[in-house]
Amino acid sequence: MDNKKKDKVKDFFRKEGFYVALFFCLCIVATVAAVTMKSNKKVEQAKKPAQEFSLNVDNNDVSTEKQNAERVKSETETERVADATTAEDVNVAAGTTTEVKFTNPVEGTIAREFSYPKPKEMKDGSFRNIKGIDIETKVGTPVKSSAEGVVEVITNDVEEGSFIIITHANGIKTKYANLEKAILVKKGDKVTSETVIGKVGDSSKIFSNKDFGEHINIQVLNSKDEQMDPTKYFNYKA
Incomplete structure (x- = not known):
């Protein structure tokens, strides 16, 4: 009887041993994956504030450059309007005597x-x-x-x-x-x-x-x- 039991045990481990080993391997892989994911998540969280800070700095720089460009454009347009107004004033004031050169239409x-x-x-x-x-x-x-x-x-x-x-x-x-x-x-x-x-x-x-x-x-x-x-x-x- 004892020999038969020993034989059955040996047969069980021969037949089922593969599945038991596979189970343990899967458990190890799952554990390693979980640890790795957790570690990656911590790394990403650590990087995120720095990225957000970098993006905020870039946005501010772009916004500042845009405002400066708009200010320069506005000042340029204002100067052009002022120049045009001045030119018109000169034309109206001086044009009546200098812009058109008149000649005598008849002698006399x-x-x-x-x-x-x-x-x-x-x-x-x-x-x-x-x-x-x-x-x-x-x-x-x-x-x-x-x-x-x-x-x-x-x-x-x-x-x-x-x-x-x-x-x-x-x-x-x-x-x-x-x-x-x-x-x-x-x-x-x-x-x-x-x-x-x-x-x-x-x-x-x-x-x-x-x-x-x-x-x-x-x-x-x-x-x-x-x-x-x-x-x-x-x-x-x-």
């Missing part, structure tokens, strides 16, 4: 000086505002544009007769009155200082050639249609 001398807005006594005893200057010149004398520009108005009325208004680059306008009714340009035409726009006439009924002699009336207006002294723009002598 000043027969009647600019007095606007102060009224001047006429021969009949009445008082009128003298706009522009009258240049003494013969009827039929060709009249040129005083500078490059665009024909804005062509019309006729009792006081000034047939007249033309030309707008120039900086907003200043020149007006030529007491012309012949046969105007040589059309509204919208681009003209230069060499363009003949009409001829001296006798179309004014208020300031007629009979009372004031043969003449052309020349006026200068600013961009707001306010009267300017033509003697500051043309080279005429009294």
Whole structure:
């Protein structure tokens, strides 16, 4: 009996020993894996604050650089606006006397000086505002544009007769009155200082050639249609 029991025990260990060994091996592997995972987790936790700190530093740097860039851009745009505003101010202030170079549209001398807005006594005893200057010149004398520009108005009325208004680059306008009714340009035409726009006439009924002699009336207006002294723009002598 004893020998049989011993044989059974030996048979059991021969048959089941493999599984027992496998079980112990699995337990060892599981234990090692658990320990390794726990160790890795501690290492990752230790690294995480440093990474977060690094990311925070990078974000702050980017944010600071962005703010600096935006500030520089804003200051640059402000300077550009200031420069543009200054340029416009210079153009408006100085452009009326320097940006457009005027030439005398006809040859002649000043027969009647600019007095606007102060009224001047006429021969009949009445008082009128003298706009522009009258240049003494013969009827039929060709009249040129005083500078490059665009024909804005062509019309006729009792006081000034047939007249033309030309707008120039900086907003200043020149007006030529007491012309012949046969105007040589059309509204919208681009003209230069060499363009003949009409001829001296006798179309004014208020300031007629009979009372004031043969003449052309020349006026200068600013961009707001306010009267300017033509003697500051043309080279005429009294």
